[in-house]
Amino acid sequence: MSKESALREQIVRIGRSLHLRGLSPGSSGNISARLDDGWLLTPTNACLGELDPADIAKLDWNGNHQAGKPASKEAFLHRAVYEGREESGAIVHLHCTHSAAVSCLDCLDAKSCLPPLTPYFVMRVGRLPLIPYHRPGDPKLGEAIRGLVGRHSSVLLANHGPVVSGKDLEAATYAIEELEETAKLYLLLRQQPVRLLNDEQIEELRQTFGAQW
Structure with missing residues (x-):
């Protein structure tokens, strides 16, 4: 099986798992993966629980459609992350309930939307900056993301949901699950009074696991 075929199959498996667990309601959310000659992206208006490997769109690095069904209207968002973060091999964007709820709060620290509650959040996600609200499909959202992804693997879109990148599909999926x-x-x-990880504990995670906090 070629690398591309294997990635298509993996996107289908991950999409089904996320949908069955209620993390991608309806036709929301999209998944992409980097190839040597472009990248794969789930189709527009597709339910992640009902994907067909052959339907997954393939695009080149100029955004031109190469194969499969038409790509998600948020293709520019994924492209901006890949262009701004060369180490990213995959991206998962969801409208999962709790992350989307946090994205609607009016009291967030725009530089870091969620505090260091657990070591796994610090290790897998790191600081989570907030991207100001843009309507779905607004190309300006890509520019807003491009300015942050060089320093952050994950961002939270205001009144929308998280966008998480990783070295591969498995890493990106684990990270967005941890974020949720x-x-x-x-x-x-x-x-409630909360005990957060302190600077010393976070520094230990940075030194031991390469956490991006």
Whole structure:
């Protein structure tokens, strides 16, 4: 099986898993993966739980459609991440409930939307900056993201949801799942006294695991 065929199959498996667990309701969310000669992206208006490997769009680095069904209207968003973060091999964007809920709050630190509640959030996600609201499909969103992804593997789109990149599909999926769980913890713990990881503990994670905090 070629690398491209294997990635198509993996996108289908991951999409189905995310959908079955309620992390991508309806036809929301999209998944992409880098290839040597371009990249793969889930189709527009596609349910992640019902993907067909052959339908997944293939685009070149100029954004031209090469194969499969028409790509998600948020293709520019993925392209901006790949262009700004060369180490990214895959991207997952979801409208998962708790992360989307956090993205609607009016009290967020735009430089880091979620605090260091757990070591796994610090290790897999790191600081999570907020991207100001843009309507879905607005090309200006790509420019806003491009300015941050060189320093951050994950961003939160205001009133929308998270965009997470990783070295491969597995890493990006694990990271966005960790982000969603941390968002859930954050909402559960609001109005409660919380013990965060301190600077020394975070530095230990940086030195041991390369955390990006």
